[in-house]
Each structure stands twice: as C-alpha cells, then as structure tokens.
Amino acid sequence: MRRKLIIGLCILVVLLAGIGIYLRNGFYGNCVLERRSLYVRSGSEYRTLEDSLDAAIAHTAFFRFYACHIELDRSFKPGHYVLEPGMNVVQVARMLKLGLQTPVRVTINNVRTPAQLAGKLARQIEADSATIVGALTDPATARKAGFDSVTLFSMFIPDTYEFYWTVSPAQFIERMRREYDRFWTPQRDAKRQRSGLSRLEVMTLASIVYEETRQSDEMPRIAGVYINRLRKGWPLQADPTVKYALQEFGLRRILHRHLKYPSPYNTYINKGLPPSPICMPGRNAIDAVLDFERHDYMFFCARPTFDGYHNFARTLREHNANARAYSAELNRRKIR
Secondary structure, X not given: OHHHHXXXXXXXXXXXXXXXXXXXXXXXXXXXXXOXXXXXXXXXXXXXXXXXXXXXXXXXXXXXXXXXHOOHHHOOOOEEEEEOOOOOHHHHHHHHHHOOOOOEEEEEOOOOOHHHHHHHHHOOOOOOHXXXXXXXXXXXXXXXXXXXXXXXXXXXXXXXXXXXXXXOHHHHHHHHHHHHHHHOOHHHHHHHHHHOOOHHHHHHHHHHHHHHOOOOOOHHHHHHHHHHHHHHOOOOOOHHHHHHHHOOOOOOOOOHHHHOOOOOOOOOOOOOOOOOOOOOOOHHHHHHHHXXXXXXXXXXXXXXXXXXXXXXXXXXXXHHHHHHHHHHHHHHOOOO
C-alpha cells in the first residue's frame, strides 16, 4: 500500500513538473521565429491585431490568455513594432500594451512640391497624404514654424531621419524645424552673408542649381552665374523655373512659347528669385550656393555631348554659339 502511494506521488510530481514546463515554455518560450515588422494603425480593432499576430508568432493560445489577463484589448497602442527572434508572448504583449515602438527611417529627397512630399511621407508614416498636405499648406502651422504657407517648403533639409511611425504631420513639421535650425550652423550663416542672400533665398537658388545639374563639382560654378545675374539685376532666365511654373517636369525642350507663361516662378518674365524653392535641393546644392565660385561668367548652356555638364560664357555672343550647338544636337536626336 505504501509503495503504491509513493509511486502515485511520483507520478503526480512528474505530471505537475511536466505541466509546469509546458506552461513555462508556453508563456516564456520563444514564440517569434523570424524578425518581423508589425504595424498597428490608430483606431484599429483588437481582432485585427490578433489576426496579424496569429501569422507572426507561435503559442497564440498562451498569448491570448496573457493578453486577456492584462486587458490588452482595451489598452494596446498603435505603432510600428519589431518582433525579434527569441521573444516570448509576455514580452510581445507588454510591448504592445506599453507602446514600445521601434522608430522607422524616413527619407525625404527628390521632391518638387508639397503634394509630392506628402505622397512620399504617406508611404513611410501612418498619416495619409491628404492629412499631410493639409498640414504642409496650413498657414497657422507655417506661422508656428516661422514661415508662411508658401515658404514652409524651404524648411525641409533632405536626409534620412528616425521617427515613430505614428508621428503626426504637426509633430513632423516641428521636428523638421529643429533639423533646419541644426543645419544652419554659424559657419553656414557666415558663408550665407558672403552671398548677400537670406536663408530662404539660398534654399531657392539651391533648388534651381539642383535642377540644372546633378554634377556636384559643377554646382558652385552655376551658382556663381546666378549670383552674378542677381547682382547685375539681370533676370535669371532659368529653364527649371519655367518647368515648375508649367508643372511640366518632364519637359525636355523649352520653347519660346513656354518662356512667356505668366507665373511668379517664371524667371524669364520676372527678375530676381522665385517666391520659394522649385524643389527640395540636395545638401550639395545648398553648400554649392554658400561656396559659390567667383568668376565673370554670365551664361551657361548644356553641352551637346549630353554628359550632364555645361559650357559657360562671358558674352551673349559666346553663349549663342553654345546654344546653337546644343540646339542642333537636340534636332539631330529628334528631341522635341
């Protein structure tokens, strides 16, 4: 009898130990087999979150039990979460409850308008493009940042930044203002004063230079041409401003009828710089304006070799010869 009791107790101990191991493994064992990003939208239903997790983790029954225990269905936070291999259901549930997001890398560059910027951002953060463009063109938001709704676009410095995926458009703009202030170091401001341009004017001229060429080594020379024109009171006559005025960015050949298009951005019919940048210039173009080359060139024209570089001229006669050579090559290649 005693022996049977001992055997029964041993079996019970083994069973309890097995249950304990099973439960511990269920709650604290590895439930994530591969790294995954999980996006939880604001206002989404808890069932949607559960469905996403079913495809991403193991031990889902244990997750549901623990999630119920901590009332996750009433307290989960929206955001971008990274499920790392080795995580257990307790860690996953707590991460979602506490909103322990992983930042996303947001790249802003190569855009010409607030609408294009909004579209690019909408693919990288939670906010939709309509909400973003509304903030980018809102006068009150612009005033808070120290700009107006037209010049706010000049505040954005192209780069890759880290944000929480749930960042609001207003928070994004506030952060960009801080990055703008960080970019404008005392050294850059000292160089700016050499040109006689304001920060807005530097950004606007840099946008024209950036649209004229992608050759960084040529940018300071082109900037120098435009500085010379501004100082002499000549119109800039920059073809990229005509494309911007027309909103025809794929235009390959500027014709005489395009030059007459009425717009404050058309530098063929208006002297001085446009009201705001015609694109988001690269840092190389901004620094090229600040370090513009001193010379006496007043004109430049794309080379007929189509190598991305330009021929520069001091006189209209020289420039017309360069322009004829380029035009002849356009005709030969049947570019209209």
